[in-house]
Amino acid sequence: MTAFMDFLTVFTQPELLLLVGLGTFAGIYVGAIPGLSVTMAVSILISFTFSWDVYPAISLMIGIYMGGVYGGSRTAILLNIPGAPSAIATALDGYPMAKRGEAGTAIGVTTVMSIIGGFVGIGVLALAAPLVSDFALRFQPRDYMLLAILGILLVGSLSQGSLVKGIFAGALGIAIGAVGRDPLTFAERFTFDFQLLEGGISFIAVMIGMFGVSEALLQLHHVNKDAVRQKISRIVPSLSTVKKHLPLSLQTSSIGVIIGALPGTGGDIAALMAYDHAKRVTKNPERPFGDGAMEGLVAPETANNAAVGGAFIPMMTLGIPGDAVTAIMIGALFIHGLNPGPMLMIDQPDMFWFIVGCLVMANIFMLIFGLTGIKLFTRIVEMPRSVLIPLIMLLSIVGAYAVNNSITDVYWMLGFGVFGYFMRHYGYPLGPVILGVILSRLLDDNWRRAIISEQEDLGRFFAGIFSSPLSLVLFVSVILIFVSQTPLWTKAKARIFSKERPRA
Amino acid sequence: MEHIDPEHHDGTSDATPGGERDKRRPGEVFFAGFLLIASVGLLWSAWGIENPFGPNGLSAPRSIPVAATLAMVISAAIIIFKTAKLPLDRSETLARDILPVTAVLFALFLIAYGVLLRPLGFLPTSALFLIVAIKLLSKRGWLWTLTVSLTSLIVIWLIFRIVFSVLMPAGIVPEAEFIQLFRGLIRGGMAQ
Numbered sequence: 001m002t003a004f005m006d007f008l009t010v011f012t013q014p015e016l017l018l019l020v021g022l023g024t025f026a027g028i029y030v031g032a033i034p035g036l037s038v039t040m041a042v043s044i045l046i047s048f049t050f051s052w053d054v055y056p057a058i059s060l061m062i063g064i065y066m067g068g069v070y071g072g073s074r075t076a077i078l079l080n081i082p083g084a085p086s087a088i089a090t091a092l093d094g095y096p097m098a099k100r101g102e103a104g105t106a107i108g109v110t111t112v113m114s115i116i117g118g119f120v121g122i123g124v125l126a127l128a129a130p131l132v133s134d135f136a137l138r139f140q141p142r143d144y145m146l147l148a149i150l151g152i153l154l155v156g157s158l159s160q161g162s163l164v165k166g167i168f169a170g171a172l173g174i175a176i177g178a179v180g181r182d183p184l185t186f187a188e189r190f191t192f193d194f195q196l197l198e199g200g201i202s203f204i205a206v207m208i209g210m211f212g213v214s215e216a217l218l219q220l221h222h223v224n225k226d227a228v229r230q231k232i233s234r235i236v237p238s239l240s241t242v243k244k245h246l247p248l249s250l251q252t253s254s255i256g257v258i259i260g261a262l263p264g265t266g267g268d269i270a271a272l273m274a275y276d277h278a279k280r281v282t283k284n285p286e287r288p289f290g291d292g293a294m295e296g297l298v299a300p301e302t303a304n305n306a307a308v309g310g311a312f313i314p315m316m317t318l319g320i321p322g323d324a325v326t327a328i329m330i331g332a333l334f335i336h337g338l339n340p341g342p343m344l345m346i347d348q349p350d351m352f353w354f355i356v357g358c359l360v361m362a363n364i365f366m367l368i369f370g371l372t373g374i375k376l377f378t379r380i381v382e383m384p385r386s387v388l389i390p391l392i393m394l395l396s397i398v399g400a401y402a403v404n405n406s407i408t409d410v411y412w413m414l415g416f417g418v419f420g421y422f423m424r425h426y427g428y429p430l431g432p433v434i435l436g437v438i439l440s441r442l443l444d445d446n447w448r449r450a451i452i453s454e455q456e457d458l459g460r461f462f463a464g465i466f467s468s469p470l471s472l473v474l475f476v477s478v479i480l481i482f483v484s485q486t487p488l489w490t491k492a493k494a495r496i497f498s499k500e501r502p503r504a
Numbered sequence: 505m506e507h508i509d510p511e512h513h514d515g516t517s518d519a520t521p522g523g524e525r526d527k528r529r530p531g532e533v534f535f536a537g538f539l540l541i542a543s544v545g546l547l548w549s550a551w552g553i554e555n556p557f558g559p560n561g562l563s564a565p566r567s568i569p570v571a572a573t574l575a576m577v578i579s580a581a582i583i584i585f586k587t588a589k590l591p592l593d594r595s596e597t598l599a600r601d602i603l604p605v606t607a608v609l610f611a612l613f614l615i616a617y618g619v620l621l622r623p624l625g626f627l628p629t630s631a632l633f634l635i636v637a638i639k640l641l642s643k644r645g646w647l648w649t650l651t652v653s654l655t656s657l658i659v660i661w662l663i664f665r666i667v668f669s670v671l672m673p674a675g676i677v678p679e680a681e682f683i684q685l686f687r688g689l690i691r692g693g694m695a696q
Contacts, residue, residue, distance in 0.1 A: 164579045164582045164583050164586070165583060167575060167579045168579040171575035171579065172572075174572040175576065185556055190546065190549055192549065217610060220607050386642035389610075389637070390637035393637070398626075398660075407622060410621070414611075414618060417614070418611055421607070425602055436572075447563075456561045
């Protein structure tokens with residue numbers, strides 16, 4: 001019963017309601033404007049909501065997250081430019097529809113389907129998270145350690161580009177996270193005798209640099225690309241259309257939740273898998289896939305929104321983020337003094353139910369904003385990049401400064417911005433860096449706990465792993481990811497990948 | 505249907521894959537070499553971390569840093585080896601595709617912003633930055649540039665100051681007095 005009251009918190013406080021609404025609204029635009037990403041927005045926002053109470057801050061960020069995942073579909077349909085990675089599959093059929101003049105229908109269907117997917121995801125989160133956290137209480141420190149490694153490796157291997165680069169990025173993140181005085185022994189690590197480094201590097205500075213400034217610098221290459229105007233008519237889809245696709249949408253939502261809940265996999269992978277699934281199960285689409293099939297919209301859009309709820313499961317119950325955005329959300333919870341993990345569900349169940357409430361609210365707002373305000377939308381999306389880029393840069397600087405009122409953080413942020421710019425150019429994924437920074441502490445603590453409890457004996461440590469089914473599964477998964485780098489596996493993977501992304 | 509070009513850098517991916525898969529971009533080997541050298545340096549530094557309370561065993565403060573930097577060194581070595589084997593992409597140049605003048609210029613602007621922020625204060629520095637940056641990128645008239653940059657600055661400042669209560673260095677602008685003055689005016693207006 002108290003859980004239900006906590007769930008209702010957001011509905012009963014107009015201020016929180018307003019913030020979720022604002023966040024969702026902003027998220028839709030952030031997701032839609034190519035060049036602005038949800039990761040960027042949430043990382044910058046963390047620094048501004050730093051001084052707020054935890055409830056309002058979380059409300060705003062959840063709105064942005066939810067809205068952003070959906071918003072990416074808009075530009076995918078209208079311009080064939082996915083506004084977010086999770087909308088890549090949406091462009092495959094959405095853009096052909098828009099070219100035929102059915103942009104309105106495409107947006108309408110996308111909106112309704114996103115909401116269905118979103119609710120399925122939230123439902124599973126509400127049911128599964130308490131169970132998972134009960135189970136997680138039995139996790140040994142070594143399991144946490146393995147989970148953290150697994151998460152970083154998965155984010156590295158699943159993003160396009162090579163796993164070696166992903167491993168490098170993840171390891172770099174762990175090293176960055178270790179800078180400063182070691183919390184256990186107070187030994188200096190990577191400080192090079194600079195007093196400035198003793199407190200460590202602010203992970204917000206790293207985040208804003210990598211996702212804000214580096215992105216803005218890259219955008220400079222494309223200042224003069226024009227937006228295409230599209231005429232949009234009716235967008236509210238007919239009930240029969242929704243009914244017709246309901247069975248498929250429920251299937252693809254389930255795919256979305258499961259993929260989202262796996263550490264390291266998020267909405268983008270979920271959407272591609274769902275698209276592939278839809279292609280296999282739809283026997284007679286009205287139009288062929290890739291040519292504007294409605295099913296090709298339904299599948300990725302339900303899946304990527306369902307993945308949001310899924311991604312919150314490992315984040316809330318284990319403290320292990322599924323992708324870059326959830327890594328940043330964990331950072332936000334840390335900053336507000338919360339410690340995501342199984343204890344959060346026990347110590348502060350109110351927080352969990354509040355977050356579920358916010359997600360539900362954000363989903364409702366998504367429906368409202370998704371089906372209205374299309375005129376305003378097309379105007380904002382046409383905002384020239386010559387204005388957008390300087391503004392992102394300004395916001396990044398202010399954001400980096402605001403957390404600690406420190407100019408050093410601004411320099412760190414700029415340094416990581418430039419570094420991230422080169423990393424992006426040369427195909428190094430940035431997600432694992434952030435995951436590494438966030439998980440560094442957890443990894444370090446749990447490794448030391450695990451090895452001390454085995455009396456510093458590696459043999460006993462491995463014996464422990466092999467005697468527990470859970471540890472064994474995690475350990476084998478980590479090994480499998482490495483094995484997947486051998487040439488034989490790379491070939492198999494290439495075959496699977498070309499199947500998933502038919503014409504991309 | 506058209507091909508989704510990952511090179512558009514539209515924020516579509518966290519890891520915008522650089523260039524073509526089977527080609528090496530200009531400067532890529534150099535960057536990989538830099539990463540390798542930096543990783544070796546960090547590994548060296550990590551090895552030097554001493555446990556003040558006992559032996560440097562497996563649970564010592566150096567263990568995770570050493571493991572992480574060792575992973576960096578090994579992966580950086582593999583990356584440099586793999587990259588060097590690829591043929592160079594002749595269609596790209598360093599000056600045009602990797603480090604165009606605008607990118608370098610903006611990086612310098614950002615550094616200048618950081619340097620000027622404390623002494624000049626948030627409002628003048630940001631105004632300068634926005635005006636120069638927008639003028640340069642949009643190549644439009646002064647009136648348009650000034651209107652757009654100053655309006656957006658005011659909006660941003662109001663949002664920060666009032667909604668997020670972020671305090672930026674005031675510098676030469678007596679911000680606090682302004683706000684006090686406004687508050688006084690509003691209160692005065694209410695009293696009437």
